[in-house]
Amino acid sequence: MAVSAAKAAPTSDSQPAPEAAPETGVSSASGALEFTKEEELHAHREMLLIRRFEEKAGQLYGMGLIGGFCHLYIGQEAVVIGMQMAVEPGDQVITGYRDHGHMLACEMDPKGVMAELTGRRGGYSKGKGGSMHMFSVEKQFYGGHGIVGAQVSLGTGLAFANRYKKNGKVSLVYFGDGASNQGQVYESFNMAKLWKLPVVYVIENNKYGMGTSVERASSNTNLSQRGASFDIPGEQVDGMDVRAVKAAGARAIAHAREGKGPYILEMVTYRYRGHSMSDPAKYRSKDEVQKMRETHDPIEQVRARLIKAGLATEDELKAVDKEVRDIVNAAAEFATNDPEPDPSELWTDILR
Amino acid sequence: MPIEVLMPALSPTMEAGKLAKWLKKEGDAVKSGDVIAEIETDKATMEVEAVDEGVLGKILIADGSEDVKVNTPIALILADGEDESALKNGASTPAGDAQPKPDAAPAAGEPKTGGEAAAKRADEGAAKDASGGKQPTGDAKATGSAAANPPAPEVLPEPDVPEGTEMVMTTVRDALRDAMLEEMRADERVFLMGEEVAEYQGAYKVSQGLLEEFGAERVIDTPITEHGFAGVGVGAALAGLKPIVEFMTFNFAMQAIDQIINSAAKTLYMSGGQMGCSIVFRGANGAAARVGAQHSQDYAAWYSNVPGLTVLAPYTAADAKGLLKAAIRDNNTVIFLENEILYGQQFPVPKLDDYVVPIGKAKIARPGKDVTIVAWSIGMTYALKAAEELAKDGVDAEVIDLRTIRPMDTDTIIESVKKTGRLVTVEEGWAQSGVGAEISARVMERAFDWLDAPVTRVSGKDVPMPYAANLEKLALPSVAEVVEAAKAVCYRT
Numbered sequence: 001m002a003v004s005a006a007k008a009a010p011t012s013d014s015q016p017a018p019e020a021a022p023e024t025g026v027s028s029a030s031g032a033l034e035f036t037k038e039e040e041l042h043a044h045r046e047m048l049l050i051r052r053f054e055e056k057a058g059q060l061y062g063m064g065l066i067g068g069f070c071h072l073y074i075g076q077e078a079v080v081i082g083m084q085m086a087v088e089p090g091d092q093v094i095t096g097y098r099d100h101g102h103m104l105a106c107e108m109d110p111k112g113v114m115a116e117l118t119g120r121r122g123g124y125s126k127g128k129g130g131s132m133h134m135f136s137v138e139k140q141f142y143g144g145h146g147i148v149g150a151q152v153s154l155g156t157g158l159a160f161a162n163r164y165k166k167n168g169k170v171s172l173v174y175f176g177d178g179a180s181n182q183g184q185v186y187e188s189f190n191m192a193k194l195w196k197l198p199v200v201y202v203i204e205n206n207k208y209g210m211g212t213s214v215e216r217a218s219s220n221t222n223l224s225q226r227g228a229s230f231d232i233p234g235e236q237v238d239g240m241d242v243r244a245v246k247a248a249g250a251r252a253i254a255h256a257r258e259g260k261g262p263y264i265l266e267m268v269t270y271r272y273r274g275h276s277m278s279d280p281a282k283y284r285s286k287d288e289v290q291k292m293r294e295t296h297d298p299i300e301q302v303r304a305r306l307i308k309a310g311l312a313t314e315d316e317l318k319a320v321d322k323e324v325r326d327i328v329n330a331a332a333e334f335a336t337n338d339p340e341p342d343p344s345e346l347w348t349d350i351l352r
Numbered sequence: 353m354p355i356e357v358l359m360p361a362l363s364p365t366m367e368a369g370k371l372a373k374w375l376k377k378e379g380d381a382v383k384s385g386d387v388i389a390e391i392e393t394d395k396a397t398m399e400v401e402a403v404d405e406g407v408l409g410k411i412l413i414a415d416g417s418e419d420v421k422v423n424t425p426i427a428l429i430l431a432d433g434e435d436e437s438a439l440k441n442g443a444s445t446p447a448g449d450a451q452p453k454p455d456a457a458p459a460a461g462e463p464k465t466g467g468e469a470a471a472k473r474a475d476e477g478a479a480k481d482a483s484g485g486k487q488p489t490g491d492a493k494a495t496g497s498a499a500a501n502p503p504a505p506e507v508l509p510e511p512d513v514p515e516g517t518e519m520v521m522t523t524v525r526d527a528l529r530d531a532m533l534e535e536m537r538a539d540e541r542v543f544l545m546g547e548e549v550a551e552y553q554g555a556y557k558v559s560q561g562l563l564e565e566f567g568a569e570r571v572i573d574t575p576i577t578e579h580g581f582a583g584v585g586v587g588a589a590l591a592g593l594k595p596i597v598e599f600m601t602f603n604f605a606m607q608a609i610d611q612i613i614n615s616a617a618k619t620l621y622m623s624g625g626q627m628g629c630s631i632v633f634r635g636a637n638g639a640a641a642r643v644g645a646q647h648s649q650d651y652a653a654w655y656s657n658v659p660g661l662t663v664l665a666p667y668t669a670a671d672a673k674g675l676l677k678a679a680i681r682d683n684n685t686v687i688f689l690e691n692e693i694l695y696g697q698q699f700p701v702p703k704l705d706d707y708v709v710p711i712g713k714a715k716i717a718r719p720g721k722d723v724t725i726v727a728w729s730i731g732m733t734y735a736l737k738a739a740e741e742l743a744k745d746g747v748d749a750e751v752i753d754l755r756t757i758r759p760m761d762t763d764t765i766i767e768s769v770k771k772t773g774r775l776v777t778v779e780e781g782w783a784q785s786g787v788g789a790e791i792s793a794r795v796m797e798r799a800f801d802w803l804d805a806p807v808t809r810v811s812g813k814d815v816p817m818p819y820a821a822n823l824e825k826l827a828l829p830s831v832a833e834v835v836e837a838a839k840a841v842c843y844r845t
Contacts, residue, residue, distance in 0.1 A: 157585060158588070
């Protein structure tokens with residue numbers, strides 16, 4: 001959490017992870033971070049599910065089946081999967097509008113998520129929420145929020161409720177590098193620290209707030225230190241390495257659960273696609289994206305380790321890919337054929 | 353001539369207080385800045401400082417005297433060279449001056465000499481209260497503005513209050529506190545958060561005593577960060593708690609309005625009915641007195657525009673209590689608009705274990721047959737006073753207290769208009785896209801054929817609220833305007 005890590009703060013053409021925060025000792029994939037075979041396989045499958053789901057969503061968007069805004073999570077999969085490997089049942093998750101991956105990581109049904117994207121009655125919000133507004137009380141997923149930064153105060157409120165109920169749960173609040181400049185983020189940091197709320201703030205620094213790079217938007221690009229004036233500890237983490245994410249997540253969550261208050265994790269990551277489907281991403285070079293995909297892809301890293309260590313064969317991993325594709329295809333099939341909401345739904349769920 | 357020390361006004365809306373304690377006794381020398389007495393209002397205990405030098409010649413109002421009107425002489429200070437014989441002359445004069453001078457607007461509330469309120473608790477609430485401490489309380493009376501001196505509440509009792517129920521005179525402030533107290537006792541999920549709600553006991557003393565009963569876990573002082581703590585409240589509500597979020601005034605809630613509308617009001621719909629937000633946002637709304645444009649806005653129309661919100665604006669203490677209890681129990685997001693000037697006013701409240709007033713039901717506060725006047729919150733003070741004036745001229749006005757702005761009880765208005773054929777709406781907010789405009793549209797849609805005259809709106813003038821006393825008065829609706837509008841729609845002069 002040394003401020004000097006700022007020098008390593010990612011630039012648009014730097015590699016995000018290895019040099020990100022040597023001081024934290026988190027980023028380097030040292031022996032201490034090794035996953036068991038089961039963990040590697042789990043991470044691989046769950047990340048692949050998000051990847052394939054998002055690719056399919058992009059496809060359906062292109063076909064006109066998904067409308068409006070659609071923000072894909074491709075490239076950032078290790079962040080949410082690593083964090084979910086560190087939680088306990090009942091811990092809450094809340095995020096912004098790039099939320100499909102979080103929902104899948106919370107084990108929400110891909111059919112329900114995809115059907116919401118297509119605006120159908122079988123969607124999680126009966127087709128009334130859309131890509132940015134989905135929730136699952138059962139899975140403790142609190143959205144899905146379309147206003148940049150709003151989820152930070154809301155997630156702090158979830159942590160407030162945990163403390164009020166003394167239920168021992170921790171709230172994970174995800175937001176991006178763009179939201180990290182919002183005023184209410186700091187109002188929330190203050191209250192979270194003041195009241196020692198059990199909350200982990202996960203800043204997914206994918207280097208661009210829409211088309212504006214972190215360097216052009218943030219006076220200090222080491223976002224892990226954004227809690228410094230509230231005395232909230234923070235770390236930069238290689239958000240492309242699911243093992244580093246899980247290890248940092250476990251530390252942060254334990255800190256929060258032990259009653260020590262909030263913790264900030266800056267996940268240095270990268271999104272491969274544009275900000276939304278309608279973003280041509282002219283603000284960065286194809287090379288930059290290509291380089292990231294080739295050298296830091298979160299799924300490829302796990303895959304390579306599995307093969308190299310002889311923990312899985314190519315055929316076995318192909319089988320996983322097929323299983324995941326089947327799930328995604330079934331979700332797309334459902335989301336395509338499920339009827340639109342009944343017109344009477346226009347008038348429901350306003351008050352209860 | 354001895355110098356009179358007058359009972360000071362410690363807030364823009366203070367009319368009287370208790371002289372708690374003298375800290376100097378007769379014969380003591382006092383100099384400028386000495387604290388000579390403590391006085392208590394329903395909001396706070398404050399110290400009175402001498403602003404002149406001399407000897408405290410005579411104490412006119414004894415320790416412990418209650419309900420001492422602002423500007424009443426409370427002591428005489430003998431200047432250099434004066435002795436007690438001067439008291440004989442001096443003491444006889446103040447009687448006439450004890451009452452606020454009705455038409456000397458800015459001067460009436462200015463302690464002529466001697467007494468000065470000292471805001472020793474230099475924090476937000478007190479500082480703000482005291483900042484307008486020169487508000488001439490007699491001023492409003494003189495001009496016929498009902499705001500500072502409402503007509504005796506001859507509001508009809510709620511129909512479902514059993515006959516013979518004891519009625520207890522209660523301030524709106526205490527009624528609101530009682531509502532929170534009762535609901536917090538009944539439901540552990542209910543908690544109160546906001547600026548100065550706990551240790552300070554509420555900037556307007558609405559939360560008095562709650563910290564002592566429920567502790568800091570459930571009565572929570574927040575930093576001055578409306579956007580953040582509104583969001584925290586909404587998040588807690590999404591997780592199943594039932595927060596009461598107090599805004600010191602709704603003017604500050606503009607910083608939080610994104611969380612109120614985008615997060616609180618819309619989530620139930622956006623989640624397909626899965627996740628709702630049971631929360632009450634409450635606080636003082638509209639103009640207080642002499643606090644200028646940024647602290648004097650009426651937000652009733654703003655919030656009433658939004659589906660997913662319930663908007664309440666009670667006038668009487670009974671409705672304040674009964675509706676706040678209903679609001680806290682409600683499963684949705686409720687905007688509860690209070691009024692600073694009404695906080696200190698007393699109304700009969702039925703002494704019942706659980707007095708709840710239904711949301712969405714207007715009340716006929718005064719039956720009549722010639723013209724319908726619809727008002728709510730402090731607008732009712734103008735409406736009721738105007739109805740009295742109109743009665744003298746043979747115009748029998750029916751006054752409807754809307755109480756709930758959204759969902760609006762249109763039926764009660766339509767029924768009344770079908771009887772009277774005439775409608776005047778009264779609100780302190782601006783006319784454009786105002787609540788009166790909405791009522792007018794609904795009546796046009798549903799009772800067009802019953803109207804014998806165009807609906808007329810009496811509203812706040814289309815300007816930011818000015819500070820100067822005379823301009824502020826002009827900017828707000830007045831009894832005279834309501835009377836005039838009612839006569840106009842009755843084609844009377």
